[in-house]
Amino acid sequence: MMSTSATAIAHPNIALIKYWGKRDAELILPNNDSLSMTLDIHPTTTTVTLDADAKSDELVLNGIRATDEALIRARRFLDEVRARSGVCEYARIDSHNEGPTAAGLASSAAGFAALAVAASAVYGLDYSPAQLSRLARRGSGSAARSVFGGFAQWHAGHGSGPTADETSFAEPVEVTRMDIALVVAVVDAGRKALSSRDAMRHTVATSPLYWAWVDSVGDDITEMRAALCHGDLHTVGAVAERNALGMHATMLAARPAVRFLSAASLRVFDEVARLRSTGLPAYVTVDAGPNVKVLCSTGASETVAAAVRAVEGVRWATVAQPGPAARLRADVRS
Ligand code: DP6
Secondary structure (H helix, E strand, C coil), rough: CCEEEEEECCCCCCEEEECCEEEEECEEEEEEEEEEEEECCEEEEEEEECCCCCCCCCEEECCCCCHHHHHHHHHHHHHHHHHCCCCCCCEEEEEEEEECCCCCCCHHHHHHHHHHHHHHCCCCCCCCHHHHHHHHHCCCCCHHHHHHCCCECCCCCCCCCHHHHHHEEEEEECCCCCCCCCEHHHHHHHCCCCCCHHHHHHHHHHHEEEEHHHHHHHHHHHHHHHHHHHHCHHHHCCCCCCCCHHHHHHCCCCCCCCCCCCCHHHHHHHHHHHHHCCCCCCEEEEECCCCCCEEEEECCCCHHHHHHCCCCCCCEEECCCEEEEEEECCCCCC
């Protein structure tokens, strides 16, 4: 029997090799493969409840009823789930996010991964992890990777239309020897002025550096996979850092420029370079926001966190480690 309600938990992921730019905005097909680490902090817990009497879907985010873009995206996502399942009922989505929302801290990745898992369960879709990843992708590209714990590679897929849809999903990357932590240095927890979605669209359309960066991603993925396999933190960090800074370079060259990095972000970069000059493996990565994530060993993570907390403009710093896959919570009602 189909459940009327299902609850799922998912964690954010941070890309070590970034996704930046789509070849199909409707299906959310990226121009390049990306590779990420799911974190063990800031989970999103989402309950989807079918409501036979409802006239439309409802979204409640951290206790507040959403009426904006977030609601439009959630409804579009549930329309896709209904089309696949043949069940027409509307639903209420109740989502709690323990991290700051839309501040470049990957809240949409955790949000749509949790929604994909909960909605597929409640609408009776019996999906494999790869199918869940493909579905989560339709909500937000980076969500395709949060379906998995640890490390995951999202394949750009090939072709167009249904073939491309079939071939674009994330898969786990087996990593057994990696000692890695990620320190999130928050310089601004507010909602960002420009969404990742709009910023990447503008970059693809106007940046003369964009395709050069995409061309460099294949080598980054190959080197990253080898370094992860060997537990080589220096190479993991160096490749992640160059890939992220390259992505920001594409944005700085866009017309007009998109600049997410603030003076405080750059001060964190300087502090990380200083730590590295003392022999500590520490490298930065940054997403579509000013907050800086520092890759380091688990043993050095408290030292790194203390060092970045002392940087002017850093509001707080949190230590994260590889986290778990998205999952249904056991206390689902039937
Ligand atoms: C910089 O997944 O938020 O964090 O697919 O349009 O929803 P949409 O974009 P989104 O973009 C994430 C961009 C990034 C890099 C990454 O996570 O790979």
